[in-house]
Amino acid sequence: MAFSADELRVLRRALAIALHPAPLPDEDVQDCLRLAGAVDEAVSEAGRLRAFLLADLVRYRDALPGSVGGYLELLQDALAGGYDPCPEDLAALRALRSRPVAASLLERCQVLAERSVRARLAGRATPTAAPAPRSRLLALPGGRAADTDPERPKAPAAPPKPAQPSERPAAPKPSEVFPPRRPVPPPQQRAAG
Template sequence: MAFGAQELRVLRRALALALNPSPVSAEDVQDCLRLAESLDEAMGESARLRDFLMADLARYRAALPGSVTGYLTLLDEALAAGHRPGADDLSALRALRGNPAAAALLARCAPRQATPAVTLPAARTHLHALPGGKPPQKPAPRPAPADPAPPADPKRPIPTPGEVFPRRKPTPPPAGSRHHLAAG
């Protein structure tokens, strides 16, 4: 997740207020609420996409060994997104360990005995609240949207991201064909 310059200013101000409480302006409160709303929305979308990835991974795992290439690609993507492999993933990788890519993923997923302690660097500067401001005021309620349009077809379900943006599956070269690359 990336923050813009304005979002970073709001975040810094919110952190400063958390460390050193002081009166804040209504504008600061509104900025913090908008930032929190944006973060909640981004986290919700991230969780939704992770759920779709996990569902795809389960489908490919159920179709093993025929879907080994797609399964290993999806598992690699899931691991990169922070997925911790479960017992199903580990047993599937053990069954496929003859495949070099599966063996590499199994080595990457195997439970480690001891995890190293994480050391965080000391802060370079301390955050301080900015002077001034008023006591926090209750934010103004958002106006309700005008009469929302009814759905175009209430019987038709909303498509999933997987249906809207289908994955391209790698295709192996045709059997018996040899590809020669010429350097020139």
């Protein structure tokens, strides 16, 4: 995941506030909430891409031997993303082991499969799917509440509106996530005289 210069600025401020709580202006709170939303969307998109990759992998595996090149490439991508090879992958690679790429992938997948089995037998779960999305950021410690009167009772926060089943969350526009850069005017030179 890559951050723009503006997003890094917001992240740096948020980390500084987390380390040294202080009151935040409303604009900083909104910037932090926007950044948290962008990170949530990126994590969600990564999960969707992973699901798409794994579905493609199954389609290519089912179409073997005609889809050898695509299958081996997709399997390499999936393994790089933390995919735990299944028995069908091992069987397909054994059938293709006359190819050098398939033979090296078979060795790699056998090691990963053995490690996964040992982990399950030892009672540890191995990640086989995308991590669960993190909870939404609702408030920052030391934010706007820090500059209010401690004697004054705080109003309860309104619960977030649940999404309707037919509604999809609105994805931010690229211009919202990565605001356009404003050109910096060249410094004016003084005329001697």
